[in-house]
Every structure is written in C-alpha cells, then in structure tokens.
Amino acid sequence: MPIPEIAIADTPVVSREQMVEIDRVMIEELGITLIQMMENAGRALAALAERLVSGYPARVAIVAGRGNNGGGALTGGRRLAARGHGVSVFATAPRERFEGVPRQQLDICAALSVPIADRLPDDPDAFDLILDGVIGYSLTGAPGGAAADAIDWIDARRTATCISLDVPSGFDAAAGKPSARMVRPDAILTLAALKTGLAEAAAGAPLYLADISVPAKLMTSVAGRPVASRADLVRLV
Numbered sequence: 001m002p003i004p005e006i007a008i009a010d011t012p013v014v015s016r017e018q019m020v021e022i023d024r025v026m027i028e029e030l031g032i033t034l035i036q037m038m039e040n041a042g043r044a045l046a047a048l049a050e051r052l053v054s055g056y057p058a059r060v061a062i063v064a065g066r067g068n069n070g071g072g073a074l075t076g077g078r079r080l081a082a083r084g085h086g087v088s089v090f091a092t093a094p095r096e097r098f099e100g101v102p103r104q105q106l107d108i109c110a111a112l113s114v115p116i117a118d119r120l121p122d123d124p125d126a127f128d129l130i131l132d133g134v135i136g137y138s139l140t141g142a143p144g145g146a147a148a149d150a151i152d153w154i155d156a157r158r159t160a161t162c163i164s165l166d167v168p169s170g171f172d173a174a175a176g177k178p179s180a181r182m183v184r185p186d187a188i189l190t191l192a193a194l195k196t197g198l199a200e201a202a203a204g205a206p207l208y209l210a211d212i213s214v215p216a217k218l219m220t221s222v223a224g225r226p227v228a229s230r231a232d233l234v235r236l237v
Contacts, residue, residue: 061130069169132154143170154169211231
C-alpha cells in the first residue's frame with residue numbers, strides 16, 4: 001500500500017519554540033508521555049526504513065545522540081532489530097552518559113543483544129541504511145565534538161541510504177536554516193509538524209511526516225491548522 005501524500009502547503013509549520021510548547025502540553029496537561037510519543041516516532045521510522053531499503057535483512061546503523069532525537073532513532077532501530085534486520089548502534093557518548101527515556105531505549109537495545117559502540121567504524125557504506133538521530137530540533141548554532149564527527153561520517157557515505165529523524169542533524173531549528181555542518185539525508189521523517197525552514201533546507205530530499213498523537217485541537221491552537229491527514233505516516237509533496 002503506498003504512503004499517502006499531502007501537500008506541504010496544507011501542512012502545519014512550527015518553530016522550535018512552538019514545538020517545545022506542544023511537547024509541554026502533551027506531557028504536562030494531557031498526560032501523553034515522552035515514551036509514548038517516542039514509540040510512535042520509532043514505529044513510523046521503522047515502517048519508512050523498510051520501504052526505502054531493498055533487501056532483507058538490511059544492515060542498519062543507528063547513529064544516536066544523548067537527546068530525545070537519539071532516543072527516537074534507537075526506538076525505530078530496535079524495532080528493525082526485532083524484525084530480523086542486522087542493527088548496530090553507534091552512540092555519540094558512552095552509555096553511562098545517556099539518561100531518561102533515551103537511556104531506557106539504549107538499554108532495551110542492549111537487552112536485545114544489539115551491538116552498541118561509542119566509536120564509529122571506518123566505512124559508512126558497510127551499511128545499507130543509516131538512521132540519523134544525532135541532534136534534533138534543540139540545536140542552536142553549529143554542532144561540534146562527537147556530533148560533528150558523526151555528521152561528517154554520515155555524509156561520507158556513497159551507497160548507504162540515510163534517513164534523518166525529525167530534522168537532519170545540524171539543522172538549526174532556532175534559526176530555521178542549516179548550520180555550517182548538516183547531514184544531507186536521502187529522506188527526512190519529521191515529527192508532528194513541519195519545522196520552520198525545513199522544506200527549504202531539505203535540498204530535494206523527500207519529506208515524510210509521522211503522527212506522534214498530537215491532537216488536532218492542540219496543533220490548531222499552536223500552529224493555526226491541524227495535519228490534513230489521519231494516517232500515521234504521510235509523504236509531503
């Protein structure tokens with residue numbers, strides 16, 4: 001069954017501050033927890049990944065930062081591992097530095113015997129698919145350190161397919177534009193709503209949108225309109 005399509009022009013667009021407010025209302029006022037939203041994001045990411053990668057089982061690298069974006073990528077990746085794909089996790093920090101829900105997802109990966117390392121291998125093309133969960137919409141300015149190294153590693157690929165979760169790592173959601181260093185993915189799966197400037201920054205990469213259970217009333221109150229679809233996963237055209 002093909003992924004439904006909706007027009008970018010009919011899609012709500014939110015700034016970083018508006019997305020922070022949506023997350024706050026979801027958790028503090030509606031009782032929809034971060035782990036529930038992360039599970040929704042991971043399910044959509046795994047579904048998209050299996051559509052975009054040919055061959056089974058696929059060799060999958062999850063490149064995960066310590067934040068919620070990394071947690072979402074880990075959630076999607078461990079779903080792929082549970083379905084028999086060959087998944088490896090490459091974290092931008094040692095496991096003990098992960099906290100909260102991202103740490104929980106990392107621990108689940110470990111319980112599933114998914115290999116976890118905090119050093120990237122030499123060749124990104126040893127994998128069929130790379131899930132970019134290095135940095136999400138919280139970035140301000142250009143990334144540095146291990147995050148910058150991970151971005152460079154992902155962009156050194158020649159044959160591996162890369163899906164960025166929510167925004168490409170290195171997209172400055174505060175400014176609504178790419179920073180000096182940004183992953184150039186083959187597809188972007190954004191969450192809940194399109195982020196300001198993301199469509200322009202995508203540079204031709206297909207854009208997809210995942211429903212993470214934000215109520216239409218809340219999206220309308222923050223962004224002025226709901227998502228024009230009831231599907232869990234849509235392509236933005």
